[in-house]
Amino acid sequence: MRRAGVCLLLLALGSPAVADVVFRVPEVLVRPISDSKPVGISATASLHRPNTSEKGGDVEVQYEEYFVEHDVSTAEARKAAALLNLDDIPATRVGCGTCTRREMEYCETRVLMDHCCCERHFLPEPFPWLPHTCYVGPHRCHPLAHDCVKYTRLRDCCCYKHLAQQWKGIMSKSTSMISGGMIVLPLLFVPVLFFVAYL
Incomplete structure (x- = not known):
């Protein structure tokens, strides 16, 4: 019984952090084949570590969470x-x-x-x-x-x-x-x- 109460408390404390993510703004980077430097719509995107990313060929999508x-x-x-x-x-x-x-x-x-x-x-x-x-x-x-x-x-x-x-x-x-x-x-x-x- 006591263990179940602790689990419920941990779930209650942990759930707002997940629910608080309102939206994710994508930044699309295009990596040229001959060069490893990213170029794209965000000039500062390469300076910041993304929260998550999806790679597909020469295009990388990074997300910023708000x-x-x-x-x-x-x-x-x-x-x-x-x-x-x-x-x-x-x-x-x-x-x-x-x-x-x-x-x-x-x-x-x-x-x-x-x-x-x-x-x-x-x-x-x-x-x-x-x-x-x-x-x-x-x-x-x-x-x-x-x-x-x-x-x-x-x-x-x-x-x-x-x-x-x-x-x-x-x-x-x-x-x-x-x-x-x-x-x-x-x-x-x-x-x-x-x-x-x-x-």
Whole structure:
């Protein structure tokens, strides 16, 4: 009986590691017959050891595995948005200055990518009201804002209030659509995908 309990515990501890692999990205390498140096679509593929590979003639397929680092589900985001008080969020912070149009475009299109690169699950989630999924892979990520310090400044000075207003509205509408018996737009259920790597 005791032995069976230990086996069940080992299975429970071992299974998430296998289930956590979300997807594998292939890199195809073509090896010329006269030369052993790989050439192909990935310039750095020969520098990294692949997790797995399949060989067939002069073509080799290598895979990189990506895992969920952390995520905020639509249900969790909806709860957080309901508790969000926009009056408690300052429009900007001391020393921030005015945000440019380019910085506001960064908030709309790239801030979540840098969030996934710079902030891991052990840090407080800055966007609990925004559904997203952050993935982690085998290579180091590079923030689109050039570094995590600049990302943090843009997040706090330009993005936070803007995105909080936007997503509180989106989550409120999705809640009313559900309570009214309508189907929520599929876009709200599709998590934001980001490819990042271990720091």
